[in-house]
Amino acid sequence: MGDATAARAALKQLARVGRTRLAATPTPLVAVPGLAAQLQTAATVHVKADAWTGFGLGGNKVRKLEYELAPKRLEGATDLVTPGGPHSNHCRVAAAAAARLGLECTLVVDGVPENAGRGNAALHRLFGARIVTVEGRSQREAAMEAEARRIATAGGRALVVPLGASTPRGALGYVHALVELHHQLNGAAAWVFVSSSSGGTMAGLVLGCALLGWRPQLVAVSADDPADRIKSVAADLAVKAAKLLCEDAGSGPESAWHADLVERTREAAEAVIATDAFVGPGYGRPTPASDDATLLFARRAGFVLDPFYTAKAAAAMVEWIRDGKLDGVPHVVFLHTGGHPALFR
Numbered sequence: 001m002g003d004a005t006a007a008r009a010a011l012k013q014l015a016r017v018g019r020t021r022l023a024a025t026p027t028p029l030v031a032v033p034g035l036a037a038q039l040q041t042a043a044t045v046h047v048k049a050d051a052w053t054g055f056g057l058g059g060n061k062v063r064k065l066e067y068e069l070a071p072k073r074l075e076g077a078t079d080l081v082t083p084g085g086p087h088s089n090h091c092r093v094a095a096a097a098a099a100r101l102g103l104e105c106t107l108v109v110d111g112v113p114e115n116a117g118r119g120n121a122a123l124h125r126l127f128g129a130r131i132v133t134v135e136g137r138s139q140r141e142a143a144m145e146a147e148a149r150r151i152a153t154a155g156g157r158a159l160v161v162p163l164g165a166s167t168p169r170g171a172l173g174y175v176h177a178l179v180e181l182h183h184q185l186n187g188a189a190a191w192v193f194v195s196s197s198s199g200g201t202m203a204g205l206v207l208g209c210a211l212l213g214w215r216p217q218l219v220a221v222s223a224d225d226p227a228d229r230i231k232s233v234a235a236d237l238a239v240k241a242a243k244l245l246c247e248d249a250g251s252g253p254e255s256a257w258h259a260d261l262v263e264r265t266r267e268a269a270e271a272v273i274a275t276d277a278f279v280g281p282g283y284g285r286p287t288p289a290s291d292d293a294t295l296l297f298a299r300r301a302g303f304v305l306d307p308f309y310t311a312k313a314a315a316a317m318v319e320w321i322r323d324g325k326l327d328g329v330p331h332v333v334f335l336h337t338g339g340h341p342a343l344f345r
């Protein structure tokens with residue numbers, strides 16, 4: 001299949017899956033020659049600007065929630081319940097989406113924000129979410145179930161969206177980003193750096209590669225978990241998303257197309273490079289390299305990074321370019337997944 005034909009077929013398949021449009025897409029692919037010059041690379045360095053998906057101040061959660069909040073799944077729903085940290089980007093966009101769709105929103109948040117009047121914590125409240133605080137991450141599941149029961153007892157129905165909307169369905173949102181990127185780069189060879197945590201973003205990109213038969217080198221830069229976990233979670237989600245895509249399009253597990261797509265998805269997932277070398281002292285804690293990347297992106301490209309996710313993924317890209325690991329690569333892409341409100345936490 002030619003590139004354009006593969007892209008068309010992939011989009012046709014995806015178009016059969018229910019989706020509620022929220023994101024301003026396609027997001028632009030922005031060349032940043034000033035940053036490339038500073039890094040002394042001959043590669044064209046680009047930013048795929050998913051910080052500008054727009055809705056609820058943008059970022060990667062918007063694409064994922066479009067599928068999690070598909071019209072069929074909303075039928076009869078009165079409430080949206082979802083978990084996250086006290087300054088969660090996902091909770092911000094989920095609360096905004098609930099407001100847009102006329103749902104009550106309950107956020108199950110592990111911990112009290114240092115400053116509830118700033119950053120994402122302020123936005124959770126601005127969008128009208130009810131906040132249920134639990135002590136630790138391990139208590140989130142039980143609290144969400146309790147919230148869903150409470151809502152049912154009151155005669156409503158809760159749509160429970162798992163952490164980061166990183167479900168097989170949510171991952172479908174990132175197939176679109178990969179299809180856009182393929183078109184924007186004309187299918188050229190590229191390395192793509194992506195901040196990874198709950199895995200849905202990377203899973204969608206992987207499935208997109210399998211659908212298009214395009215193999216950019218995807219690099220998953222962990223914000224928290226060990227590299228092998230980051231890679232295996234994304235692989236598992238990608239395979240499940242491939243199966244879901246086939247089933248929603250009416251092609252059962254017995255079809256050759258289905259089996260072939262699952263196989264190609266496994267191969268694409270295996271090819272992902274995952275690194276946890278940039279986490280530093282922990283989730284959200286800056287490192288000299290992430291601080292340096294934040295300044296470079298601001299001063300050489302006019303982009304704002306966040307300390308939890310994108311600054312660490314950018315640090316990986318900067319270091320690997322400087323170390324000559326990407327010599328000879330024609331295009332280097334930083335997928336900017338957003339998170340900038342956390343700068344004002």
Ligand SMILES: Cc1ncc(COP(=O)(O)O)c(C=O)c1O
Pocket residue numbers: 059060089090164166195196197198199200201202306309310337338339340
């Ligand atoms: C700004 C930002 N970038 C990247 C990620 C990681 O995406 P994923 O959870 O899909 O791996 C997140 C997740 O919360 C995020 O908020």
